[in-house]
Amino acid sequence: MSTKIRRTFGCLQGRADALLPCIYLADYGVSRRSFRDCASGVRAGVFSLGALTGGDRPGVASRVGLLLPLKYCRDEVVRQALEAIPAAVRSNEGLSERRVAVQQLLDQAFGGDMLLIDGYDPNEFFAMQLRPGLVPQLAKSFSYVVEVLDDQNGAVELRAVAPFGWRSYGELVEWFNGVDPIAGTIDTGSWESLMPFFVSGNTGRMRLGYRHQTSVELIRPCEDLPRWFCLRPDVTDAPVGVRFEMSQYGWARLHMSLADCSASMDLSNVFDPFDHLVAWGREIDEGDLPVMIEFDEEGSYAELTVLPTEDPKRVLLRVMRR
Structure with a gap:
């Protein structure tokens, strides 16, 4: 064809x-x-x-x-x-x-x-x-x-x-x-x-069409950590830091930190992720886990995942770039 x-x-x-x-x-x-x-x-x-x-x-x-x-x-x-x-x-x-x-x-x-x-x-x-x-x-x-x-x-x-x-x-x-x-x-x-x-x-080549259907969505990972793992007694909770930084030409940045670890992701106006980020946070707040958000940085892809543990008050936050 x-x-x-x-x-x-x-x-x-x-x-x-x-x-x-x-x-x-x-x-x-x-x-x-x-x-x-x-x-x-x-x-x-x-x-x-x-x-x-x-x-x-x-x-x-x-x-x-x-x-x-x-x-x-x-x-x-x-x-x-x-x-x-x-x-x-x-x-x-x-x-x-x-x-x-x-x-x-x-x-x-x-x-x-x-x-x-x-x-x-x-x-x-x-x-x-x-x-x-x-x-x-x-x-x-x-x-x-x-x-x-x-x-x-x-x-x-x-x-x-x-x-x-x-x-x-x-x-x-x-x-x-x-x-x-x-x-x-x-x-x-x-x-x-x-x-x-x-x-x-x-x-x-860009993977974009003029209709610009979103490349942002919420995903339900199939991982079941509590089935195979439990938290070590010496693992302590760490506060999560979140900061948004506005840039130019329709770009922003999301900075996240967990104890002494940090990561930054580019947020594109083409694939606007903000509504999905709010929905992702709401799912976490309500305990509807696991939940992952994947968004397109116009060339690379980032994933934010929250997985449950055997303790209903504690979760694992994972940030990955593909």
């Missing part, structure tokens, strides 16, 4: 080589609002592309926005300058030398309207500063992707592009946030903003 799907918006599942290198005008993260009105064709071309992340929790970070492939740039000078960036970011030079080389190429293309962010390493998927003059320059010579043939077991095929027709950043974000220029306004406090990324690789 064919796994190819025609998409005019949504989360890309196949390899994105056919779209690269490109300028990606995108927002961090994907929320339920990201693809509103897209199915009607009003906002065709809003695609989500994942960026591979490293560190101690490798995964895929989501972005959502417009893809502007360099091969459709109508200005040869701009296109040649930008097409030289992938080699510059992959060079063996030091960070400072690579930053200078990449910025020089960006200046050749846009004359100072696209700048590197201080302290960031330009790699195959890097963010830049957007200056007011960039959007009019993109309107002169760029097109953006409006239709692809996506294959989760293969590659994305580019099917159609459209001229990048916005004259200013204001026009662009109004369209991106679904503002009807005739009918009315939208709460600007909830607007999603756009940032330019240069993408030549380092992309990964």
Whole structure:
């Protein structure tokens, strides 16, 4: 059975080589609002592309926005300058030398309207500063992707592009946030903003669809500890510490501690776990055990489990990351 799907918006599942290198005008993260009105064709071309992340929790970070492939740039000078960036970011030079080389190429293309962010390493998927003059320059010579043939077991095929027709950043974000220029306004406090990324690789598949059905649920583990184990007499109770920390771009952190042990989990607005965390706590409070909550950190998975012991007033708390 064919796994190819025609998409005019949504989360890309196949390899994105056919779209690269490109300028990606995108927002961090994907929320339920990201693809509103897209199915009607009003906002065709809003695609989500994942960026591979490293560190101690490798995964895929989501972005959502417009893809502007360099091969459709109508200005040869701009296109040649930008097409030289992938080699510059992959060079063996030091960070400072690579930053200078990449910025020089960006200046050749846009004359100072696209700048590197201080302290960031330009790699195959890097963010830049957007200056007011960039959007009019993109309107002169760029097109953006409006239709692809996506294959989760293969590659994305580019099917159609459209001229990048916005004259200013204001026009662009109004369209991106679904503002009807005739009918009315939208709460600007909830607007999603756009940032330019240069993408030549380092992309990964996200397990997200535009409907964003939750990846958070309560689970009943089959473990029966009291059947096989009992608490040692020298085991003492430890107080549980819980602290929430708000972050940016729809992220928060849950910090938990038990005596001298601690763990932190990332909480994503895409897979909002808060209602389920409340339900999990209620089950524990009522003694309806065992109970486990599993939530998606957009790349890694964490589990919080409470298991009963032979003492009805004492439980085992387990934190695991898969």
